[in-house]
Amino acid sequence: MDTALFEFCLRMGDNTLVLGHRVSEWCGHAPVLEEDIALANTALDLIGQTQLWLGLAGEVEGRGRDADALAYRRDAWDFRNVLLTEQPNGDFGQTILRQFLFDAWQSIMLERLKESSDERVKAIAEKASKEVAYHLERSRDTVVGLGDGTAESHARMQAALDKLYPYVGELFGADAVDQEIAERGIAPLPADLRDAYDALLAEVMAEATLTIPDSRWSHSGGRDGSRHSEHLGHILAEMQWLQRAYPDARW
Amino acid sequence: MQPSVDEVWTWLAEVPDPEIPVISLVDLGIIRDVAWAGDTLEVTVTPTYSGCPATSLINFEIEKALRDNGIEKIELKRQISPPWTTDWLSEAGRAKLEEYGIAPPQPAGGPEKCPHCGSTEVERISQFGSTPCKAQWRCKDCLEPFDYFKCI
Numbered sequence: 001m002d003t004a005l006f007e008f009c010l011r012m013g014d015n016t017l018v019l020g021h022r023v024s025e026w027c028g029h030a031p032v033l034e035e036d037i038a039l040a041n042t043a044l045d046l047i048g049q050t051q052l053w054l055g056l057a058g059e060v061e062g063r064g065r066d067a068d069a070l071a072y073r074r075d076a077w078d079f080r081n082v083l084l085t086e087q088p089n090g091d092f093g094q095t096i097l098r099q100f101l102f103d104a105w106q107s108i109m110l111e112r113l114k115e116s117s118d119e120r121v122k123a124i125a126e127k128a129s130k131e132v133a134y135h136l137e138r139s140r141d142t143v144v145g146l147g148d149g150t151a152e153s154h155a156r157m158q159a160a161l162d163k164l165y166p167y168v169g170e171l172f173g174a175d176a177v178d179q180e181i182a183e184r185g186i187a188p189l190p191a192d193l194r195d196a197y198d199a200l201l202a203e204v205m206a207e208a209t210l211t212i213p214d215s216r217w218s219h220s221g222g223r224d225g226s227r228h229s230e231h232l233g234h235i236l237a238e239m240q241w242l243q244r245a246y247p248d249a250r251w
Numbered sequence: 252m253q254p255s256v257d258e259v260w261t262w263l264a265e266v267p268d269p270e271i272p273v274i275s276l277v278d279l280g281i282i283r284d285v286a287w288a289g290d291t292l293e294v295t296v297t298p299t300y301s302g303c304p305a306t307s308l309i310n311f312e313i314e315k316a317l318r319d320n321g322i323e324k325i326e327l328k329r330q331i332s333p334p335w336t337t338d339w340l341s342e343a344g345r346a347k348l349e350e351y352g353i354a355p356p357q358p359a360g361g362p363e364k365c366p367h368c369g370s371t372e373v374e375r376i377s378q379f380g381s382t383p384c385k386a387q388w389r390c391k392d393c394l395e396p397f398d399y400f401k402c403i
Contacts (some may be wrong), residue, residue: 036389038379045383052331123332127301130334130403131383141278208273 147208169218280339
C-alpha cells in the first residue's frame with residue numbers, strides 16, 4: 001500500500017470531516033437565519049469534500065474500506081485532523097474565527113494541490129477550491145465585521161483569536177509523510193505555505209483591528225493522531241454511534 | 252435495436268433537476284457524456300457541489316428515465332474533473348431559471364436584475380442560500396427577496 005498517500009488523504013479528509021461535523025452542530029442554532037443557512041451549507045461542502053478525500057484514501061488503501069467505513073469505523077487515534085478543527089464551537093465569533101483560520105489555510109493548500117503530480121488529488125483540489133473560495137469570502141468578511149464592530153464583538157473576537165492561534169502552527173508541521181509526499185510532487189511541504197498564510201492572516205487581522213499573539217508556540221498531535229484533545233472522542237461518539245450500534249444500517 | 256445516443260440525450264433533457272424542477276439535468280450541464288459500451292449504456296455525471304444532497308437522487312432519476320425507456324444495462328459514472336461550472340448552464344436553462352424567479356449567474360458575480368420586477372437596484376443578503384448553488388439577494392425597488400444562482 002502507498003502509506004504516505006493514504007495518510008495524506010486521511011489528513012485532508014479528516015480535517016474536513018471533523019470541521020464539517022463541528023459546523024453542522026450550529027444547524028438550527030445560529031444567531032440569524034442567513035448565518036444558519038451559511039453554516040449548514042459550509043458544513044455540507046466540507047462533508048462533500050470529505051467523501052472525495054476519504055473515498056480516495058480507501059481506494060489507495062485497497063482493503064475495501066470506503067469513505068463511510070473510514071468515517072464511522074475508526075477510533076480517535078486513527079484520525080489525522082489538526083487539533084484546530086476539533087475545538088469546540090464556543091460562541092459564534094469563535095466558530096467563525098476558527099473557520100477563517102482553516103479556510104485561509106485550505107484555500108492556499110488547494111491552490112497548490114491543483115499542481116499535484118497525482119491526477120486524483122488534482123481533481124479533488126480543482127473541485128473543492130471553488131467551494132472554499134466562497135467559504136473564505138464569508139469567514140473573512142464576518143471576522144472583519146465582528147472584529148471591527150462593537151466593543152463587545154471586538155473583545156469576543158480577540159478572545160477567540162488568543163484562544164485559537166496556538167492551534168495554527170500545527171497546520172504547518174512536517175514529518176516523514178509530508179517529506180515523502182512533497183518529494184513525489186503530490187503536495188507542497190506544509191511549511192512552504194506559511195508565508196502566504198501569515199500574509200493573509202496579517203492583512204485580515206489588521207482590517208479586523210485584531211492583534212495576532214506574539215508567540216508562535218503551537219499545540220500539536222492531531223495530524224499524526226498521537227495526542228488528540230478530549231473533544232474528538234465526544235464528536236466521534238455522536239457521529240459514529242449509529243453505525244457502531246447497528247453496523248451497515250441504512251436509511 | 253439500440254436507441255441512438257442522440258435519442259438518449261432527448262430523454263435526459265426531460266429529467267428535471269430535483270431541487271430546481273423547472274430546469275432539466277441537461278440544462279444544468281451535469282450530464283457530461285452518454286455512450287454505449289457494448290450493450291451497456293454509460294452515462295457520465297458530474298456533481299454541482301461536492302456535498303450537494305441531490306446527487307444520489309439525480310442518479311436515481313437518471314436511471315429511472317432510462318429504464319422507463321427500456322434500457323436495461325446502465326452504468327452511471329461519476330466524474331469530478333473538469334469541475335462543474337455555471338458556464339455549462341444552457342441558454343434555455345438560464346431563461347427558465349429567470350422565469351421561475353431565480354436570477355441566472357452572471358460573470359459580474361451578482362444578478363443582472365430582479366427576476367420579479369426587472370429592476371437593477373438589487374442587494375446581496377447572503378452568499379449562501381437554500382441550496383449550495385444559490386445566494387440570497389433582495390430587490391431594492393419591489394423589496395422582494397430572490398435567489399441568485401451563483402457562479403462557480
